[in-house]
Amino acid sequence: MVRVLFLHPDLGIGGAERLVVDAALALKERGHDVSFLTNHHDSSHCFKETADGTFPVQVVGDWLPRQLFGRFYALCAYIRMLYAAVYASFFMPQRHEVQLVVCDLISVCIPVLRLAPHKPRVLFYCHFPDQLLSQREGALKRLYRAPINWLEERTIGLADKVLVNSKFTLRVFQDTFRHLSTAPDVLYPSLHTQYFDKMSAKLEQRAALLDDEPLHARVPRNSFVYLDINRFERKKNHALALQSLRLLGNMLPALDFKRCWLIIAGGYDTRCVENVEHYAELEALTEQLELQDNVVLLQSPTDEEKCRLLYASHCLLYTPANEHFGIVPLEGMYFCKPVVALNSGGPTETVVHSSTGFLCEQQEKSFGGAMYQLFRDEALRVKMGDLGHKRVQQKFSFEAFADRLSQIVEELVPTSSKKHK
Known part of the structure; x- marks a missing residue:
């Protein structure tokens, strides 16, 4: 010892x-x-x-x-x-x-x-x-x-x-x-996978008891949810997720896009001026892009809330450029979610392009295209999720x-x- x-x-x-x-x-x-x-x-x-x-x-x-x-x-x-x-x-x-x-x-x-x-x-x-x-x-x-x-x-x-x-x-x-x-x-x-396994089992039991429980008060049942987890800091590039969602809205029929929701869940500390400023900037950008009916900005989710978001969402977005490593893609893959990340930094060592997700260029056309493909192809989404879970087990246990x-x-x-x- x-x-x-x-x-x-x-x-x-x-x-x-x-x-x-x-x-x-x-x-x-x-x-x-x-x-x-x-x-x-x-x-x-x-x-x-x-x-x-x-x-x-x-x-x-x-x-x-x-x-x-x-x-x-x-x-x-x-x-x-x-x-x-x-x-x-x-x-x-x-x-x-x-x-x-x-x-x-x-x-x-x-x-x-x-x-x-x-x-x-x-x-x-x-x-x-x-x-x-x-x-x-x-x-x-x-x-x-x-x-x-x-x-x-x-x-x-x-x-x-x-x-x-x-x-x-x-x-x-x-x-x-x-x-x-x-x-x-x-x-x-x-990842402390034992904790995630326990949370997954608990969430599965809860889902069986509460059929079609909404993920968030504003998010309707049976929505298609893109999840973006990162602190409310400018370098985390949440704006890319919002701009890509706007592009997705231009690609999909109105009724399909109505089902699409983006939840940005990030660490928020009132002592940090940037957190406060950038949260307000993202609210303003959401209104500018006319996405108020498709976006939720969630401050400082608990561990349990984050697990529920990962469990119930359909796709994880990871927007920082040249991120040093990035633990969130591993969390998403362990919860069997395909990951859409930038083709730079640590995610290039965790996400396998076209296998466990997509590595994209830093532009909404590339990011939004991957989001569109995962929305349209459920079989691909499930396959990528399964391969991602296995990759975490094999390479990052x-x-x-x-x-x-x-x-x-x-x-x-x-x-x-x-x-x-």
Whole structure:
């Protein structure tokens, strides 16, 4: 058994949070002792495993500002994580028991962890280089980001081991951090399939009792539902789904299109200005495209609600370009849904074109054409769904993910240090 501490900035409901929670579940199932330390945790806006007692979660530094004058988000995030790292290294009561710290997103905490008297090993999981996520906004922004970008590369290099989430991210990592001598290993995220299996069984029983239960109050029974799951952020490109739906409406007879609904279900946090702004932008675009009778914007669905959406929808749309990995396509495929995604980034490693879904160009003609084909061809839709489910089982199983991660952890922590103190 290894005592593992996950150090994560904000335990919300994003893809990075789903990954660390699944990694924690994997290690716990393999007999390791796991806990979380974070800057922010809202029990009403998180994955249930971090709120129901599955893992101990401790919050430190939430009093520190998240931004200054509407800017300097990265600087504030770095300061908050440095504070958490100092606490974990020198003040946390159970710090001497921690043998391995798993951190992600912000690497500036690694040098502090290396200074801890009890010398824990450090594993860094790189979802994507942070400096590439920052939008360029002129000379002042570049000047502000320069030391942060320099710190990112130097501090990642201090970790005992680095993992990335896809071959795509590995290539970007190597192109970005040219001064690092060692290449990370690829560890694909997975799904906690036991949970999805339980939810599927529950939903099947519910469907048998409540025949033709509507998926949403606004969505009529027997509708054809396209589902788009992602945070309400501009880079997630929800506008493409709306524009493609409008094109689909121009391709189908009016009565057929009346059956078509798009549900955009995304993480929504009132503390995040972009979430609030972009949600309003999508509402305005929906009205502009005259899709009010075909679209539902759903804020922060629970795990149970998300499973029901995946279970009852007909097709999953995945619209971000150059997504680092993207766990949502795996979720859709596991629920036997064909996936329509962009032909870039992580989805090119999960979705098999014309087999488990379609990989499309970033234009409504390509995306809308795939949506049209799946609406018209039920046999193809069912076949793709079945092949997608099998692909997740064969290539992205939770068992393989858990075994590999546990092996990495045990290789990092010497046998002699695993003894109880």
